[in-house]
Amino acid sequence: METKILELQNVTKVFPGVKALDNVQFDLRQGEIHCLMGENGAGKSTFIKVITGVHAPDEGEMLLGGEPVLFRTPREAYKAGIAAIYQHVTAYPDLTVAENIFMGHERVTPWTRRIDWARMHREAQDLLDSLDANFSSRERMGNLSVARQQIVEIAKALSAQARVLVMDEPTAALTRYESEELYRITEDLRNSGVSIIFISHRMEDIWRLADRVTVFRDGRYIDTWEAREITQHDLVVAMVGREISHLFPKRKVKTGDEILRVEKLGRRGFFQDISFSLKQGEILALTGLVGAGRTEVCEALYGVCSWDSGRVFLEGAPYRPGSPRQALEAGIGALPEDRQLEGLILQWEIGKNISLASLGEVSRRGWIQIARERDYAGGLAKKLSVKAPSIFTRVAALSGGNQQKVVVAKILSRDLKVIILDEPTKGVDVGAKAAIYEIIGDLAEQGYGIILVSSEMPEVLGLSDRIVVMKRGRVTAHMETAGATQEEILRAAMVSDQKEMAHGEA
């Protein structure tokens, strides 16, 4: 039994009104990858913030290499060799990669205490190279795609020669291929003796990496297993606290006639001659790597940005929206990729968020009808079984999954023909995922045409009727789901020069 490098006992953290952590325990062995799992809001992020000194625990102690320690600031934890990659990339978009890596512990010259740019860039470049990243340490962080920013974050952690590395949902924003990349890096680190806490909602991450798995639920510690000793089924039960019968409700919807046809759509620098068609009740999966341009295609169809070549027909009629408003009027709704930036008003309660897209419905001659709005929103929220005490609960307090449901409810409030879902299950826990899959199935049954952008192979294969694979803004494959295999899709998604594309180079 090897040495425990990090050990926490009955840690409790209470936020005013919320017991985010309720007397949990956790231990980390020298040179292991220890996965931490749980529903949204289970307390995972809070837990690691306690470890890294962002939050001070209300109770409990923490042993680092046997000695009790308590970090008051992230800086202290950092000095002690604990580095963290937070759930949402904490980058400085206006600064260079090198600065992002060394922020807070910049390299300075001995006496003049003057920043040693040459050295910083040298060291930064070395780190990036060691991660096979093919971009310069002088790049502006804001210009990098999510995947690349993720890599910078890792470099940042490496720069500290951390003994303990915490990764909070690092794969959430990455596609399969980039995950592979990340797995490799993570394992190399482990083999070089670093101990790693790895948080993820993705099963494949666990099976691929974990030595051990610990599960939290509702801020409470459930249990810890050796990764090989536990089955997916048990794990899910442990996390969700109930049986999840079948993840993918594969139902046979007889698709109706064509509603949407896209012909040779193109937008300079983003995508070129994209062609596909969509039938009623059909689920069309749009997959590929980050940076493949899927979001752009969706945004073009939803009127967020325009296209400069090609044509689109909605039920046979030419269609060209100037704004999401026109798109919605024409009958196309979209669930944006980033629900917090583009989907929700976090400061608002559920009800107002839902009615936002259909204020016309709930008002008479411009005057909002409070009662009508309440029933209306309430109805939709119920229909999608949003889990909350009331429609006056603030969205900010909801779990990722429930937030996602609210966004869906919002677009459903318009009568639509086509619904575009861009990464609907990103960073959403298993339970909520199941619920969302339910919903997608229902929608298909009700005859909506659905475009599902996803990077998750199981999802793509499990839900869709047809699959369109994109690579660097082009359609590289177009297949019926029945009979399609992961390998086929992946091959199409990254023909040749894989490394270069892996980071979403356009």
Add this chain to the structure above:
Amino acid sequence: GRAEQTGTGRHAFVFKNTGNPYGEKQMEGFGVGIGEQGFEAILRAPDQPTAEAQIQIIEQLIAQRVDSITVTANDYDALQPVLRQAREAGVRIVSADSAVNPASRLTHVNQADSEMIGRTLIQAAYDMAGGEGQIAILSATSQASNQNLWIEWMKTELEENPEKYAAMDLVRVAYGDDLRDKSVSETEGLLQTFPDLKVIIAPTTVGIAAAGRVITDRNLVGQVFVTGLGLPSEMAEYIQNGATPYMFLWNPIDVGYLSAYVVGALIRGEISGEAGETFEAGRLGIFEVTRAPDGGTEVLLGAPFRFDPGNIDEWKTVY
């Protein structure tokens, strides 16, 4: 009159804006004059030199049922409505230094005859320029009425005796907005554009000081002269170093003091504000109410006072 009703004889003086020594001195003089007559003085000034602000102050004074208001107007016409209110409330209205229109006032205390100022300044320029050369005027964009009147009189003086001023020409009227920095760049602009400029006439305290400063910094003393209307304290240095051989101003203390006695005379019924009436103004002696160019009546303090190296030292510490 009201004095009995309200018991106290309270008389207000409203200047253009606070933080202006010239105004402080006027208020001081007013306070003294009112005190000498056994009344109580209320001295007010808004933080911005705007008519809006003065209107508010006057309304507050009406509400306090003061017996008279003497105002140094930021605007010739804009105070009329509120002053009418005041009159209807039985308050006696006098304007001093910078007038309000005849309809709004019983009479106006004029610090100096505009015509005299205009002509004197041109003659001073003539004398400094040695009878020939370019002259320019640095004014403020005077929202206060008197500024442009003086400039008009300067022009008339030039037009009326062409042969005398044959060799002199007024090249430009520039506006410094009574802002230090703008007045400086305006002055520099004049010097750049008219290399052989002889005299700058600045009938504004800020403008003349700024001009004096530039001339001194550029070591142009002796080549370009500055004159006009300025505060002795502000101008002392430039009068001593010769940038400004001499300049003019009246004594703001006397302006305030005289106003106080005009008010007193009105209250005591010695005058009603009609032309031809006379009254006694404490240490300043006897004054007569006369017709004003704008159709109303006024009380003229006297000729502007001339400040030169001979007398500047005794005045620079006064105001």
Add this chain to the structure above:
Amino acid sequence: MVAEEEKRERKKRSVPPPGDGTLLSTTMPWSWKDFFLQWEWMLVAVLSLVIVVNSLISPFFLNWHTFIRTPASFLDKAFIVFPMMFVIILGKIDISVGSTVALSAVIMAVSYNAGLPMGLAILLCLGVGAAAGAINGFLLVAFRELSFVIVTLSTMIIYRGIAYIILGNRASGGFPEGFSLLAWGSLGGVPIILIAFVIAAVSFGLVLHKTVFGRALFAMGHNARACRHSGINTDLILWTVFTLNGLMAAVTAIFLTSRMGSTRPNVAMGYELEVIAMVALGGVSTSGGVGRIGGPVLAIFIVGFLGYGMGLANLQAPIVLVVIGTLLIVSVLAHKIRFQGFKLFRARSTAATAGEKNQEV
């Protein structure tokens, strides 16, 4: 408040079946605590304090005249306060209003003296104001990357500049007798301007709190992108609000001119800041999305009566400046201190928007 919701939230979270959503109540939760935690109560307290203090320092304050007539002396600015509130709820600021007042006033005066009947001159004034605002709006919509600061800063200079070009440094007035009634006259003892103010307050309040337009305003203040994605015509709203701001600036111009009987290019200097201060004092957050009509209304009277009272006591202008400045800061500080609840909420929401990042610990 939020905290409780989250506590209940946690309980729910462990309740299994995703199928049934019957848990979801649609009855408005009501808590007296929240009700009395509203910023307006704070303002009411301050206003009462001001009135009490005024009555103590001046014998002339406490009377019918003060409350019916004197508001007329500070209400002219108030007409801008409401649209400026809209602008600030959008998370923007318009510092060109002062100049807009000057420009529309000058054009009204000039056009009247050029022979236009007073009625038309007034309409023209309103038109000019609206146009000025519309131009701001247009610039902001057409050049998204431009910050509202620089746009309204430059139009602020330009508009007043035009006023100077038109009128030089002269004044223009000589309006018909009736015109001065707007600011000085009264109906049944109540000043016309006060009546106009009430009408404006009510209608702006209704628009803000009861209509789709108002709802969209708040939404945009929080997250304009989400609004656009929800099919709201954000450009149109932005443009409308700025136009409205210009229009009301013109209304102010009319009352101000009527009050002074004449106008000139340098009127209404620095109004923008006074107005913004009132809006801020009214509890409208300059970071957008938050605010209720009651706040600014109270703020107007607080500032107004404060100035008036100190004037009655003949306090010198500098003192008044210091007092009002301090009041602004102190009351906002009190806001912070009394509203810990909000603080937590803000923390969580930033944690949500900016991800699992800082919370104010």
Add this chain to the structure above:
Amino acid sequence: MAKHNWQWNENLRELGLLLFMAILVVAIQIRNPAFLTAGNLTSLLTNTAILAILALGMMLVLVTRGIDLSIGSTIALAGMVTSLAVARYPGIPPVAAIGLGTAVGALAGMVVGLLVSRWDVLPIIATLGMMNVLRGLTYVISGGRWVSSYQMSDSFKRIATGRILGVNNLIVIALLAYLVAAWFINHTRLGRQIYAVGSNPEAAEVSGLPKRRLIFLVYTIMGSLAGLAGVLWVAKFASAQGDTATGYELQVIAACILGGVSINGGVGRLTGLFLGTVMLGIIANALPLINVSPFWQMGIQGGVVLAAVLTNVMVRRNTERTALRRRVI
């Protein structure tokens, strides 16, 4: 995408401003040949020096997503205090006078900094309030009087009029300020961390930067520079008034934003700032030279500023379109 073409992009933007400036200069020169003369250019720079110094501080404030409307009043207060001291004790050496003014400014800045960083008062409100408070204080301590040139020792006035190697002190001081700033911003950890805080405040806190202290520091710097400017101001015009520099803050902010400093924080380069400042300097200096009616000057000034900003946008849009930067939503 080409390597660091974002820098190139910035350069291009500034190039656009430069271009616009060149055109402006030529136009003015044609109108009045006296413009491009050594004499005039020195007075141009001398008059711009104070603005330049203030712009440095304001840039840092804007970089942290703040704004400071109180500096006009700070200038007045610091100037008044200093000149009152100088009038009372003519013996005070210039350096001490400068020190005094700067200290007063720093104090004012600290108050603002405290309000903003400790108590989370929104910068615009905090500084709006302080604007009134400080202005009022200036009037109060001056008792409505001005301090005039004859009350100021020559050594004090020489702060602004004196020369070092033939260059006016103001210009020298401004240059020094720029050098220090350049070093501070690009070569010290504090400098970079200020940009970090502006670029992503939450991240700054999580990665353990002293966010609040940095913000406090920024306002203190702004205050000190305003105080310094106050001393230079009264020394230059040899007169201290209560209403000194009223509304000057807007000029300073305009200079920054013209120079490409973003009010959304994190962005701001000295080169751009310099161009922005000089731009305003040229306008102020040229307007009296080109013989336009004084009543047109304001309109022209605003027009030029707007035109400059719009050209910036155009240039940037072009480069972005061609370089196909990230989508603008």
